[in-house]
Amino acid sequence: QVQLVQSGSELKKPGASVKVSCKASGYTFTRYAMNWVRQAPGQGLEWMGRINTNIGNPTYAQGFTGRFVFSLDTSVSTAYLQISSLKAEDTAMYYCARDNTYGYGVDYWGQGTLVTVSS
Amino acid sequence: QSALTQPASVSGSPGQSITISCTGTSSDVGGYNYVSWYQQHPGKAPKLMIYDVSNRPSGVPDRFSGSKSGNTASLTISGLQAEDEADYYCSSYTSSSTRVFGTGTKVTVL
Numbered sequence: 001q002v003q004l005v006q007s008g009s010e011l012k013k014p015g016a017s018v019k020v021s022c023k024a025s026g027y028t029f030t031r032y033a034m035n036w037v038r039q040a041p042g043q044g045l046e047w048m049g050r051i052n053t054n055i056g057n058p059t060y061a062q063g064f065t066g067r068f069v070f071s072l073d074t075s076v077s078t079a080y081l082q083i084s085s086l087k088a089e090d091t092a093m094y095y096c097a098r099d100n101t102y103g104y105g106v107d108y109w110g111q112g113t114l115v116t117v118s119s
Numbered sequence: 120q121s122a123l124t125q126p127a128s129v130s131g132s133p134g135q136s137i138t139i140s141c142t143g144t145s146s147d148v149g150g151y152n153y154v155s156w157y158q159q160h161p162g163k164a165p166k167l168m169i170y171d172v173s174n175r176p177s178g179v180p181d182r183f184s185g186s187k188s189g190n191t192a193s194l195t196i197s198g199l200q201a202e203d204e205a206d207y208y209c210s211s212y213t214s215s216s217t218r219v220f221g222t223g224t225k226v227t228v229l
Contacts, residue, residue, distance in 0.1 A: 035218070037165075037220075044122070044206075044208065044220060044221075044222055044223040045157070045159075045165065045208050045210075045220040045223070046122075046220060047210070047217065047218045047219060047220055049217070050218075059216065059217065061120065061217050061218075061219075062120055062217075095164060095165075097165075100155070100167065100170050100176075102170065102171075102174070102176070103153075103170040103171035103174060104151075104153035104154070104155055104170055104171050104212055105155030105157075105167050105170040105171075105210065106155075106167065107167050107170075107176060109164040109165060109166075110164065111164060112164055
């Protein structure tokens, strides 16, 4: 069965960096793009962007350029989200989510990784 | 890219039907038949309920249906049940080859 398992919660100080992992299993990793979605506390979903897991090229949404980097390690079927120069407003749950098999949308989600930025 | 507009809340009694709207522009909702809907219960990851405007993934009850007219997509829940109480988000493909979510709607079962 398809599973996306994300790394655990992180507590970071402002200005630090964090790298969130998303390990996929149960399917061929390079067949489906991986999306990243942010949800600030009590807020809605924001699409951050996606990465083509076959050729590795990322697409970033407006507002998620510069400090946000998507990467892959296809040898271990894992996608990564790295955020640098963390700010308090980066405090959020971050989800990875796989492109839908049959059409538009995302069909499998990771459990989420809570990143807290606080001094 | 601005978020798609959804009503903040919708409510209904068990057994009733409710409809959630999702309004965008001709550069997103109106331009493509690429709208999806997600259900999110508190503390849980979202779940895909509808893709490509009106298609249900396997396992999603047929009480959930989707449609689109112009720049507005809609999710209808027929025969509302207590377990349908959750937040719902629409999403659309955009002319910039990106995706955008809606503002979210809290569904309350009275």
